[in-house]
Amino acid sequence: MGDVTLHDVARAAGVSIGTASRALTGRGRVAAATVENVREVAKSLGYKPNLIGQALRRGRANVVGMLVPHLENPFFAGIIHEIEEQLFSRGAQLLVADSRWDPAREEERFRIFRSTQVDGVIVVPAWLDRSAELIRSVRKIMPLVQLDRYAGPGVAEFVGVDNGDGMKQVVEYLHGRGARSMYFIGGDRATSTGVERHEAFMAISKRLGIRVTGEYRYQFNFETGISGVEKMGEVPDAVVCADDLIALGALGALNRRGLRVPEDVMVTGFDGLPLTRVVEPQITTVCQPTQELARSAVNVLYGIIEGEGSPGDESGNADETAVRLVPRLRAAGSTR
């Protein structure tokens, strides 16, 4: 087999196993010539370090776990890719799992992550309050950062987008295009993004004197968009959706109802999925800086890891980092 061990390399290079280790990892004092020699031998033998052995000894697996509510959500899929990319460049790997919005399952997966000795966890909490206690307790025993949503105030480190700002861009843009009445379709109070986007929408529309004809809030998916339109009475100037999946659903339902977009009613989404550029008309949306979100999450996580274990240890209420990135509106056919 290709199972050549460090021991083999050391023997072939005529040095001790300790020296071989140092030469390969570059962690101790070794003569330049020795390093070169060992490296060469290792390569010619096709030596690949056994990460398990390394992990056991170092107490670190170089693996991070990622837990999202729903793998099929294209927004999460996109962010997972970016995270994997970031990790890889640090020599780490990605373990994924989805919680399916099930707190029990969420806990289960955390437990497994823990047994695997992951370096840390990046989580998109399934629920706004129900996940809080769990996440708080996990944070105590391993490095953790929340991405996209948080489970409650001060629960743990968080990286996400400024939803208020994004929603503001949407409503002001629509207002600028003459919209004076709006209908809102969003996620419910069960996620922080759901709450933040809704609150921002309400605040800004009020400030601009926009008449809110109604709202429908359930989940971040197609069906919600469809139901939202079905439950919509009066036809507003614009239907503001809290994410792109909802907007997609709404678009289809409006079509079915014989309403033309944007002539009869404008539609907006949130997230900036590629999908929004495919349908006709293309959907105006707020683009999340996926790559920056991923980079930032990984940075914050490794900040904790390297800054030593659990940040909540003694201090009880250590300062949790909260990074808010700024999204950008992308105007398209659904609003003009």
Added chain:
Amino acid sequence: MGDVTLHDVARAAGVSIGTASRALTGRGRVAAATVENVREVAKSLGYKPNLIGQALRRGRANVVGMLVPHLENPFFAGIIHEIEEQLFSRGAQLLVADSRWDPAREEERFRIFRSTQVDGVIVVPAWLDRSAELIRSVRKIMPLVQLDRYAGPGVAEFVGVDNGDGMKQVVEYLHGRGARSMYFIGGDRATSTGVERHEAFMAISKRLGIRVTGEYRYQFNFETGISGVEKMGEVPDAVVCADDLIALGALGALNRRGLRVPEDVMVTGFDGLPLTRVVEPQITTVCQPTQELARSAVNVLYGIIEGEGSPGDESGNADETAVRLVPRLRAAGSTR
């Protein structure tokens, strides 16, 4: 920390570490009373086995790697979820990576998987021929199964859908609805699914006396659907797309071109993504049995793992399993 080790459990239970191990894993002869006692102590101490230690000793990590060309593809995302589910119920975890259709990257990820001592790998090969050699060689050193596509004939175990049958269902259905001319948009020769679906389409349309007005083949994504429609001259009775993403793109482009679906032209997809039920009209498509595919892939993989290491060892040309599941047509608005 919660880092209670087997050693702690053994001491607390008043037995040796060996006995504790046997009691917990159930792998040796231990008195029933001892087992119960040890288990109880373990639970009360909150003992969780350190998977790294286990893996090092057993030489198996209980982790499988999954490599797909593109994480954001909803079809892959869906299948990844099902795989994760299957693995979890076997006590294993999922390491994911995407190759981004880059053979170098594909190789790189395999290497890492190997170092991690994964039990095996499930791969959706990036390319039909370019990936063949790599996969063949990986198969020699670790359990591997190809999913959805294969890299070449006889390269390694494979689990996928019967593309010929699916395409047959589509064309016959369209023919039954009066379509006599068709335009094909698909993936290129670079994937086995691209080839199979195209060939099946050609064979069946020929047999039914259908006039093929043209074809456009590039990649399995939205853009291809859009370009395909742009390059389409004469308007056929139906546009047959090799997957749902292409169909989505085609639908949008047809709309933009002022053609109504299904009145002016019918459209079909392949895969059965939820997305096809959201747009208006909903898209007729061939549904892949995602869950069965995942189950089957995991079964085949563990068959290899448990049947001992590398199947290609001596035999040189051992029989590769090839599982073909049957997909099912779902008719919808885009064809009536």
Added chain:
DNA sequence: CTGAAAGCGCTAACAT
């Protein structure tokens, strides 16, 4: 049936 002991592959003191 249970205890003792030998490592899995690797790193990090500690010697030399």
Added chain:
DNA sequence: ATGTTAGCGCTTTCAG
């Protein structure tokens, strides 16, 4: 600068 050695947490002979 390099060799030696002691484990990381666990499973598994091998004795008893």
